Every structure is written in C-alpha cells, then in structure tokens.
Amino acid sequence: MVQLERADAVNRAIQRFIGSESVSWREGRRAERIKLLQTRPWLLHYEDDVPYSLHYPTQPLFRFLDIADRRFPNATATIYYDSTLSYRALRRQANRFANALTALGIKKGERVALFLPNCPQFVIAYYGALKAGAVVVNLNPSSEARELQHHLTDSDARVIVALNASYPMLVSIQAETKIEHTILTGLDEYVSRVRRATLQAENRIPKNPLFDKTPPPGVFFFQQWLDKSSKETPLVDVAPDDLALIQYSTGTTELPKGVMLTHANLVANTMQLRHWMPDVIETQERILCALPLAHSYAMTTCMNFAISIAGAMILLPTPQTGVMLEAIQRNRPSIFPGVPNIFLAINQFPNARSFGVKSIRACLSGAAPLPLEVQEAFEKITRGRLVEGYGLTEASPVTHANPIFGDAIAGTIGVPLPDTDAKIVDMETGWDLPIGEIGELVIRGPQVMKSYWNNSDATQRALRDGWLYTGDIARMDEEGYFTFIDRKSDVIQKNGRVIFPRDIEEVLFEYPQVSEAAVVGIPINGDFQNELIKAYIVPTRNAKPTREEILAFTRSRLPETNVPEEIEFRDALPKTFVGKVFKRKLLEQENKS
Structure with a gap:
C-alpha cells in the first residue's frame, strides 16, 4: 500500500x-x-536588548497603575516635598476620585479638565478620571483666562480640577463654559504638617484660606471630596480604543488644536519608551518630574513611564533651577526627562556638581533642538547620558530618540522607536524623497493620534493614507538617523530663497556672549514671499554684545543672504510652559508694534 x-x-x-x-x-x-x-536601516543601531517590534497589552492606560499596586504595593509612587505616596495609596486615591466622579453623574466619554501644576493631585485626578471612563482634558496651568475659556468651551468639559488660587478666574469664565463642578485643591495638600509650615514660612507654597470656608454649590475641596468616596475599583468598562485624552497642542507657530489620543495610543508610547531603556529596574528608578505633566512630553516620559515600571515620581510644581538641584540632592533621581533650557540652566548654576547630580544616569531631551555645547557640559557635570529625541503631541508624543547607551549621534533626533515608521517627503508633492534630501517628516505607528477634536479639516491635512504629516522639516541619512531642520511654518522666504532659522540660531549660539537666540521672518509690506530676517538675542550674564559684533560674527560663518538684517537684545524670550521659544508671540508683538 x-x-x-x-x-x-x-x-x-x-x-x-x-x-x-x-x-x-x-x-x-x-x-x-x-x-x-x-x-528601515535605523534598526541596525538599536541597542542589543531593544526589540524591533513589541507586543502591546490590550488594556486601558490605568491598568499600569493597577499592576504596580498588585506587584509592588509598598513601592514609592510619588515624592512631593519629602512626603510620599505608595502605589497602594495612589491606586486607592485614584479609585476614590473615579467613584466620586461617577457619583456626580459623569458618564463614560465625558470630559474632565485638569488645570494643575505637578503635584500628587494631578496624578490622582488623571488616573482617576480615566478609571471613571472619562476623557482627560490636560490644560496648561499658566494659561490666561481667554485661552482657558477657549479650551473648556471647545472640549465641553463638565468638571475642572484646579488650584484654589485659580478660583476667581474660573468664576469669571464659568458662564461661558459647560463646567458644572469645580474641584479645588492646594499645593500644601499631601505635604506633612511640619514640612508645610516650613514651606509656607519660606513662601514656597501659599496658604489655603478657602479651606476654612464652606464651598458654594458645585464646588468641592479635593481631599474632603475623596474621603467621602469608595476606594474600591470602579465598575466602568474601558476599552483600549476608547478616547483617553484631549491634549491641546502648544501652538508655538499656529493656534492650538485638540489632539485626541486613545488608551491604546498612550499604552503604546509608554511601552516603546519602557523598552528603549532596557536597563531600567522596576521599583528602583526615580524620575525627576521638573517638566509640567500638563504637557504631553512630561505626561508620557515622566508620569506614564514611571508608573509602568513602578518608579518613583519626584514632583516639582515649578522648574526653578535651585529647587531642582535641591530635589536632586535630597532624592537622587536616576532618570531626568527635560528640555535644553533646563539642562543649560543647570550647567550655568554655580557649583552644580555639589548637589549630587551624579545620581542621574539617563536623560532624554525634547521639545527643542539640543545644542552640542549644552549636551557635552551636562554630561561632564553628571557623568550620565543626555541624548536628544523628538516627538509631537499628535504622536503621544515620542517618535524618535537616540540610543541612550548606544550609537547616539549629536545633532540628530536619533532613530524611530520600535514599530514606528518614518520617511521624508517633498513638501509640495508629498512624494518620497531619496536619502539625504530635505523635506517634511511623516510618521506612522501605534502612538499616532486618532484625530483632532472638532477639526475635520486639520485632521485630513495631518493624517493621510495612514501617515502623520508633522509639519516639521528634516532629513534622513544612510544609517537611518534623522536630523530636525526646522518647523515648516518657521521657514523664511527671501527673494525666492528658502532660509532655515535654525541654521542662523546655531551660529548665534556659538558666540560666547549669547545665552539664547531666536530668528524669525517678518513679511516686508505684508509679502510673505519676501521676509526680513530678525534675530532676538538674550546676552549672557553681565555681557553687553553690540549689533556690529554679532553681525561680524554671523558674516564669518553664514552666506550674506542668511545674515540677520535686524537684531534686538532682550532680557528674556517668550516661552511655552515647557521652555520652548514662543515664536508666534514674537511675531504678534512685531505686528502690534
């Protein structure tokens, strides 16, 4: 057979x-x-233990907190003016917040606004709102009334959590919004009585006279409100594809847009960062949270990342250099996400080494280009690694980074994270460009946003055939490393030539008497195709450079067409709340003058 x-x-x-x-x-x-x-040539430059692709848990973002509590209930979750919360305590507080929201009638998908600096209440409210199935609206705590009103009105938020010092402003705009409930708190909550008295005596945190009064209807005091609620797990079914966050873009060059990020987006980016640092040890890392958690960069790299590894968040309400160094000395952080201005400030602080900065092992710099001089000086002081990365709110936000302990290339934003595709396309046709050509950076990956909130036209422009068009100009080399060139909207048009402000700014940074510089194009007689190059300069301490000295220096390093035609010296430049130069504000000031 x-x-x-x-x-x-x-x-x-x-x-x-x-x-x-x-x-x-x-x-x-x-x-x-x-x-x-x-x-994807960049994959060759991944560190040995960094995978090309990841398995993403099909879970809502807050499951990281639940897992941290289950596995490491006594591990420190937050350090705030020497007072701590364990992961068990943090999870129970988040549960209380979620159940309290449900008792107010907040249903799944409704919006809860956070208008807070870095403090334990931010973390509790953020994760508590998500546990209730609500959508967090993450707001800049330094916003003025007009901007705040716009975001609250645009998002239709029903609840806002804010400092009691913000209450008068909230009252003034509430009638124009749909806010029904206001939860007030103070920076002195979650601080021990002894430490609170010291901080108030030093005018480091304000007192809370409101807490001695009975709040009007619709207003609640944070801890009193939580104490009346259950610490048990909320019974709300939240899926990975549900909307988790509306994060308004900073709007440095155009008006802010509400970016819609799902739980799956945020889980993906958190996992990508977790695997980008393969040497982290659960419960053993301390993350310095000097950047505001109200910004997507700090929200992911500081808070969500820390909770995913059961790390301790060192929460600083204000990023003052002296306060940061004191926190470093007292709490010995190992990981420090930051921006160039923060690293520069530490470099320039007298006797920075004496604050024990050598505990810092790894730093990721984002939000703005990292000057080589700043990187080298900071690494010399700390003996740690400082690398540049890149992201945008629309991508949760991180998409690129240099390998932390691998082949970092100075002056580049590094390579795409696992499961992230990136390419350079022609700014007019959208066609793929060859290696080495300058064009628009486009990105594809699991961290890319769902869409813009209430803005279908902007969504169609940004999301095309599965790719996110970033509006940033870059190039990719043969090894797969990307270099950020400039914002598409910042490009200067002059007599038919395209000029990149960053090329001029980098030269200005080389001049010893320049601390900060920003270059913009100002339309001549309203003609955006013929712009005047203007440089704004902040001199170093006690320096008094002249216009002639600056021009002579730039002429020695730039073609004549790129030399600034106007120079204005300033004591400071307008910045966003993460320290990025606010070029739109500079142009608005020019228009007014």
Whole structure:
C-alpha cells in the first residue's frame, strides 16, 4: 500500500530540488530581516536588548497603575516635598476620585479638565478620571483666562480640577463654559504638617484660606471630596480604543488644536519608551518630574513611564533651577526627562556638581533642538547620558530618540522607536524623497493620534493614507538617523530663497556672549514671499554684545543672504510652559508694534 503525500509537501520538495529561495524557517527569518533592514536601516543601531517590534497589552492606560499596586504595593509612587505616596495609596486615591466622579453623574466619554501644576493631585485626578471612563482634558496651568475659556468651551468639559488660587478666574469664565463642578485643591495638600509650615514660612507654597470656608454649590475641596468616596475599583468598562485624552497642542507657530489620543495610543508610547531603556529596574528608578505633566512630553516620559515600571515620581510644581538641584540632592533621581533650557540652566548654576547630580544616569531631551555645547557640559557635570529625541503631541508624543547607551549621534533626533515608521517627503508633492534630501517628516505607528477634536479639516491635512504629516522639516541619512531642520511654518522666504532659522540660531549660539537666540521672518509690506530676517538675542550674564559684533560674527560663518538684517537684545524670550521659544508671540508683538 502506497501512502500519498499532501500536495503542499510535494510542492516543497520540488522547490527544494529546483533550488527555491527559502529552504528552512531560519533562512526565511534571515531573509525577512535583511529585507526589513533595507527599508528601515535605523534598526541596525538599536541597542542589543531593544526589540524591533513589541507586543502591546490590550488594556486601558490605568491598568499600569493597577499592576504596580498588585506587584509592588509598598513601592514609592510619588515624592512631593519629602512626603510620599505608595502605589497602594495612589491606586486607592485614584479609585476614590473615579467613584466620586461617577457619583456626580459623569458618564463614560465625558470630559474632565485638569488645570494643575505637578503635584500628587494631578496624578490622582488623571488616573482617576480615566478609571471613571472619562476623557482627560490636560490644560496648561499658566494659561490666561481667554485661552482657558477657549479650551473648556471647545472640549465641553463638565468638571475642572484646579488650584484654589485659580478660583476667581474660573468664576469669571464659568458662564461661558459647560463646567458644572469645580474641584479645588492646594499645593500644601499631601505635604506633612511640619514640612508645610516650613514651606509656607519660606513662601514656597501659599496658604489655603478657602479651606476654612464652606464651598458654594458645585464646588468641592479635593481631599474632603475623596474621603467621602469608595476606594474600591470602579465598575466602568474601558476599552483600549476608547478616547483617553484631549491634549491641546502648544501652538508655538499656529493656534492650538485638540489632539485626541486613545488608551491604546498612550499604552503604546509608554511601552516603546519602557523598552528603549532596557536597563531600567522596576521599583528602583526615580524620575525627576521638573517638566509640567500638563504637557504631553512630561505626561508620557515622566508620569506614564514611571508608573509602568513602578518608579518613583519626584514632583516639582515649578522648574526653578535651585529647587531642582535641591530635589536632586535630597532624592537622587536616576532618570531626568527635560528640555535644553533646563539642562543649560543647570550647567550655568554655580557649583552644580555639589548637589549630587551624579545620581542621574539617563536623560532624554525634547521639545527643542539640543545644542552640542549644552549636551557635552551636562554630561561632564553628571557623568550620565543626555541624548536628544523628538516627538509631537499628535504622536503621544515620542517618535524618535537616540540610543541612550548606544550609537547616539549629536545633532540628530536619533532613530524611530520600535514599530514606528518614518520617511521624508517633498513638501509640495508629498512624494518620497531619496536619502539625504530635505523635506517634511511623516510618521506612522501605534502612538499616532486618532484625530483632532472638532477639526475635520486639520485632521485630513495631518493624517493621510495612514501617515502623520508633522509639519516639521528634516532629513534622513544612510544609517537611518534623522536630523530636525526646522518647523515648516518657521521657514523664511527671501527673494525666492528658502532660509532655515535654525541654521542662523546655531551660529548665534556659538558666540560666547549669547545665552539664547531666536530668528524669525517678518513679511516686508505684508509679502510673505519676501521676509526680513530678525534675530532676538538674550546676552549672557553681565555681557553687553553690540549689533556690529554679532553681525561680524554671523558674516564669518553664514552666506550674506542668511545674515540677520535686524537684531534686538532682550532680557528674556517668550516661552511655552515647557521652555520652548514662543515664536508666534514674537511675531504678534512685531505686528502690534
């Protein structure tokens, strides 16, 4: 009796006989890897323990907090003016917040606004709102009334959590919004009585006279409100694809837009960062949260990342250099996400080394280009690693980073994170450009936003065929490293030539008497195709550079067409709340004058 073989087995045998390409699963995997590296050359530069692709848990973002409590209930979650919360305490407080929201009638998908600086209440409210199935509206705590009113009105938020010092402003705009409930808190909450008295005596945190009064209807005091609620897990079904966050873009060059990020987006970016730092040890890391958690960069790299590894968040309400260094000395952080201005300020602070900065092992710089001089000086002081990365609110926000302990290339934003595709396209046609060409950076990955809130036109411009068009100009080299050139909207048009402000700013930074610089194009007689180059300069301490000295220096390093035509010296430049130069404000000031 002859046994017949299956047809596919016969076909495989025939293919082996005539010499097909793949003869084993190992060879097949090798061929797949070669093909992958041809299209994504950056993968060659991943550190050894960083995977090309990740498995993402199908869970809401707050599950990281639940897991941290279950596995490490006594691990420190927050450090705030020397007072701490464990992960068990943090989870129970978040549960109380969620159940209290439900008792107010807040339903799944409704918006809860956070108008807070860095403090334990922010973390509690953020994760508590998500546990209730609500959508967090993360607001800049330094916003003025007009901007705050716009965001509250645009998002239709029903609840706002804010400092009691903000209450008069909230009252003044409430009638124009849909806010029904206001939860007030103070920076002295979650601080021990002894430490509170010291901080108030030093005018580091204000007293809370409101807490001695009975609040009007619709107003609640944070801890009193939580104490009346259950600490048990809320019974709200939240799916990974549900909307978690509306984060308004900073709007440095255009008006802010509400970015819609799902739980899956935020989980993906948190996991990408977690695996980008393969040497982290759960419960052993301390993350310095000097950047405002109200910004997407700090929200992900400081808060969500810390909770995913059961790390301790060192919460600083204000990023003052002296306060930061004191916190470093007292709490010994190992990881420090920041921006160039913060690292520069530490470099320039007298005797910075004496504050024990050598505990800092790894730093990621974002939000603005990292000058080489700042990077080298900071690494010399701390003996840690400082690398530049890149992101935008629309991508949760991190998409690129230099390897922390691997092949970091100064002056670049590094390579795409796992499962992130990136390419450079022509700014007019949208066609793919060859390696080395300058064009618009476009990105694809699991961290890319769902859409813009109430702005379908902007969504259609930004999201095309699965790719996010960033509005940033960049180039990619043969190794797969990307270099940020400039914002598309910042490009200066002059007599038919395209000029990149960053090229001029980098030269100005080289001048020893320049501390900060920003370059913008000012339309001549309203003609945006013919702009005047103006540089705004903040001199270093006690320095008094002249216009002639600056011009002579730039002429020695730039073509004449790129030399600034106007120079204005200032004591400070307008900045966003994460320290990025606010160029839109500079242009608005020019228009007014």
